[in-house]
Amino acid sequence: MKATDRHSVRELDADALRRRQDPAQLGFDSTAEVPAIEGPVGQERASEAIAFGLEAGMDGYNIFATGPAGTGKRTAVQAHLKAYARHRPTPGDWVYLHNFAQPRRPIAVALPGGRAADLAADMRRLVQDAHRELSSAFESETYARRRGEATEPLEHEQEAALAALRRSAQEKGIALELTPSGIVTVPLRGTHTMTPAEFAQLPETVRARYQSSLESLSPAIQAFLTHMRALQRQARELLRVLEREVALFAIGHLIDELKERHAGSDELVSWLSEVTTDIIENLDRFQSAGQDPARELPEQLRAAIEAQDAPGGRYEVNIFVAQDSDGGAPVVVETNPTYPNLFGRIEHRGVLGGGLATDHRMLRAGALHRANGGYLVLPALEVLSQPLVWPKLKEVLRTGRIKLENPADQFALLPTTTLTPEPIALDLKVVLIGSPPLYELAYAADEDFRTLFRVKAEFDWRTPWDRRSVTGYARLLSSRARSAGSPHFDAGAVAGLIEYGARLAEDREFLSTSFVDIAGMAAEAGHWAQLEGSDLVFARHVEQAIERKLRRSDLLEQRLLEMVAQGALMIDFAGAKVGQVNGLSVLTLGDYAFGHPVRITATAGPGRGALVSIDRETELSGHLHDKGFLTLSGYLRSHYGAERRIALAATLTFEQSYQHIDGDSAASAELYALLSAIAGVPLKQGIAVTGSVNQHGELQAIGGVNEKIEGFYRACRLRRLSGRQGVIIPRPTSAT
DSSP: OBTGGGGOOOOOGGGGSOOOOGGGGGGBBGGGGGGOOOOOOOOHHHHHHHHHHHHOOOOBBEEEEEEEEEOHHHHHHHHHHHHHHSSSSOOOOEEOOOOOOTSOOOOEEEEEEEHHHHHHHHHHHHHHHHHHHHHHHHHHHHHHHHHHHHHHHHHHHHHHHHHHHHHHHHHTTTTEEEEEEEEEEEEEEETTTTHHHHHHOOOOHHHOOOOOOOHHHHHHHHHHHHHHHHHHHHHHHHHHHHHHHHHHHHHHHHHHHHHHHTTTOOOHHHHHHHHHHHHHHHHHHHHGGOTTEEEEOOOOHHHHHHHHTTTTGGGEEEEEEEOOTSSSEEEOOOOOOHHHHHHOOOOOEETTTTEEEEGGGGGOOOHHHHHHEEEEEEEEHHHHOOOHHHHHHHHHHTTTOOOOGGGGGOOOOSOOOOOOOOOOOOOOEEEEEEOHHHHHHHHHHHHOHHHHOEEEEEESSSOOOOOOHHHHHHHHHHHHHHHHHOOOEEEHHHHHHHHHHHHHTSSSTTTEHHHHHHHHHHHHHHHHHHHHSSEEEEEHHHHHHHHHHHHOOOHHHHHHHHHHTTTOOOOOSSEEEEEEEEEEEEEEEETEEEEEEEEEEEEEEEESSSSEEEHTTTBBBOOHHHHHHHHHHHHHHHHHHSSSOOEEEEEEEOOOOOBBOOOSTTTTHHHHHHHHHTTTOETTTEEEOOOOOTTBBBEEEOOOHHHHHHHHHHHHTTTTSSSSOOOEEOEEEEGG
C-alpha cells in the first residue's frame, strides 16, 4: 500500500483485531477426553529431519536441532528418540577385566545384554568356592599323604647322606652339627665334644692335626651341601607339581562350568583359562584370603588393607555398561557434558604410605558409553564451551572408538599410576540442541562440524491455526494435566489458551509453538483453579492467570500511563496540528512487552535538501532506526527531487525520548510529520501511526501490533475516549 493512496484505506472494527476460538467447535468438554501427546505440535519440518537423521545409516549423519528458545526442542527430540529406539535392538553390555599379561591395560569385553551382572556374580561365587575348595583340598589327609610320598624318598636320601658324612667326620675326630645357617664342625676328644676353651688348651701339634682333618673334610661337606640344595629344589618342584595338580583338581570343574556358561564369548573363555593359571600360580596368596592379619586394626585401616591386597580383586568384573535386555536402544540425555561425564573417568584410591593407585575395577563409564548402540542428546552450547570436550567428541565420532583416559594426566607435574584400558567400539547417533546463531557459528568456524552433523532439524516458532494445531494444543494440555496431576482444562479454557498462543504468534492465521510460555500460562491457570477448589480449569482461570501475569510485569507501563494522564508526557489525543504525529513504540522488559505513544515532530524550511534526524545525530538511535530514516530520505529524493533539487531543510525527532530507540516502523509516522510540515497540512492527533516505508513509498509489515494498538488505547482511555481515535497499520500484501 502506498502512503498517499487514500482509496486503499480500510477501517477495522475492534472484533477484527482478535480472532476467537469457539469452544463448541473443539469437539470435547474437557481435556480429560483428549489423549496425551508424545511428540511436538506443529513441527512437521523438524520431525521429518529428525526421522531422516535417525534412519540414515551413513557416517556423519548426526543431528543438530535448532530453533527459538521455548519451542520444545529437547522434549520433541526425546519423544522422537524414545519412539524410534523402542523398536531398535538392545545393545550388549560392556565389562572390563584384569589383564594378566599386561595389568596396566584392562581388557574390554562385550557381552549380550543383561549378561554382565551374571558374569560378575559368577566370578564372586568362583572366588568364594575356590577358597573353600582349595582350603579343603590342602587340609585333607590325601594331600598330606601324597605330600609325604613325594618328599619321603628325598628326606631319606638326605638323612643317609648326612649320616655317611658324620661317620666320615667322626673317623677324623670331628663332629658335625646341621643348623639353619649351615654345617658346624666341632672337635672330638673320644666321644666328647670340646669347647673352644678346651680346644685352645690343646698342644699346637694336636690342633694342627685337627685343622688338617677339617681341610680334608671340607670337599665332602661342600659336596653334601650341594647335594642337599639339589634335593631341596627337587622337593620344592615335586611339591609345586603336586600343588598345581591338587589345585587344578579342586577348582578346574568350577572354571569349566563358567566356560560352558559363557561359551558364546571366545575372549571371555580365554580369560577364564588365564584365571585358572593365575590362581594356581598364586596359591600361597590365595589360600591366605581366609586369614585376617588386620583383625585387630582400626576399621578404616583394615578396609584400606583389604581393598589394596584382596587376592580376589583381579578376578572381579567391572560392570562398565549394563543395558536393559528388553528396553530397546538406550536414549541418554546429558545436561552437564563435562569431560568425565561424557567420556568416563579413571578413579584412584589412596594407598597405605601415601600415593594413589588404581585398577580395572575403578573405570567409570560416561554418557557416550551408556548411549553406545543408541542415542545421545547434548546441549550444544555446553559441549562447545566445556574445555577439551568438543575436540574429543569429534575424535570419537570420526574414529568410532572411545578410549578411556583422564585428561589431567597429560598436565600432571609428576607421573601417577594409571591405566590404559582397551578402547571400545562406538556406534550411536548424537543430537546437539542449540540456538540458530550457535549452529551458524559452528558451521562457519569448524569444518569437522559440517561433516559430523549433516542433519539440521529446524524448529519453527509458529504453526498454522488449523484443526490439526488446535487438536495438538488440546493434547498438549491434556498431557500436562496428566503428568503434573493438576486439573484438566474445559473447552473454554483450551480456547483461551489457543487465543493466547495466537497473540504470542502476532498473527491471526498462526499459533505460537513457544510451549514453554503456553505451558507456563496453563500451570498458572491450574493454580488459580486449585485455589478455588475447582475440578476443572475454566476460561475465567485462564483470564485470571493472564491478568495476574501482566500485573506482575506492568509497573513501568503504568508509570508511563500516569505521566500521560498528568501531562508530563506531552501527547495530544484530539485536534489537529501541523508537523506533529503520534508514533507507537514497543518496550520489551524480559518476558513482558508493551506499547506506548510517542510524539514525533518535524520542522521544515528553505534549505539545500538537508534532512536531519536529531535522534540519529545525538546517537540515541539504533541501526534499524537509522536504516529506516535513510530509506525515507531515499524515497523523498526519488519522489520529489527527480527533476530538480529539493530546496528544503528539515528536522525530525522523537519528543521527550531520552533513551535509545531502534526499529524502522516509525518511518511512516516520520514521513507524515515531514509532509505535514512541508505542506502546512495539520494531522489528526487522535490517530497514531506505525509502519516502515521502502524507497518506493510502500508501507511494510510491522511487529508488535497487539502491544501498539493496546498501548494507544490505554493512553486514550486515560484522557477520554472520543470514538474518533484509532491506529493506522499497514495492510498485509495479500489483502490489497
